[in-house]
Amino acid sequence: MGLIGEDDAQEIRKRLEGLVHPVKLVHFTQELNLQYGHEAKQLLEEFAALSPKLSLEVYNFILDKQKAAEYGVDKIPATVVRNTQDYGIRFYGLPAGYEFATLLDAILAVSKGDSGLAPKTKEGLAKIAQPLHLEVLVTPT
């Protein structure tokens, strides 16, 4: 049975119609010993099938070490949201519940290549010229 029900799939399809440019999800998993690993992969596979502009690439964290290093992924399950450009957006953990809505928003924003921030905020951010790492810690709701 699928993880995304038909009603949800329809709703998600509608939201994904807002995709402008193609978005690629790069997922790192290690299926053997992770409770959530398999579920996360299946969820993303079902999800990516809902729009022709959404694609999924799956790597094994252990076997594809070089790819993981390339993306700076240090734990799994991990999902990178990118278009032709990598904006440094990563999701760690199973993107379910509220996190799924966050992922969907991120995909739409990345597709537009637009942060949607206020002009004043953009101005402030333009001053940052050194590496900055933000980690947003959340729990499932």
Place this chain on the structure above:
Amino acid sequence: MSLAQRFAIENPHIRADCIEVTEFPEVAEKYGVYAVPKTVINEQEFVEGALPESRFLEAVLKALPSETGPARAAEAD
């Protein structure tokens, strides 16, 4: 979508991870997470709760250790 990730779209120097801490207890332990969302800046500074855009920007800029951040007190030799 978190403000942190919007910031990452805006500036190529910024990367933003969204971490589900119940799946990564080692991260929760490292940073001492008692309430969420909690944003960690460069593994050192913390922002608790969801702040409005302008205040989050302020917090991020303040955490930067250079000319964009607050002046550092000169250290005596």
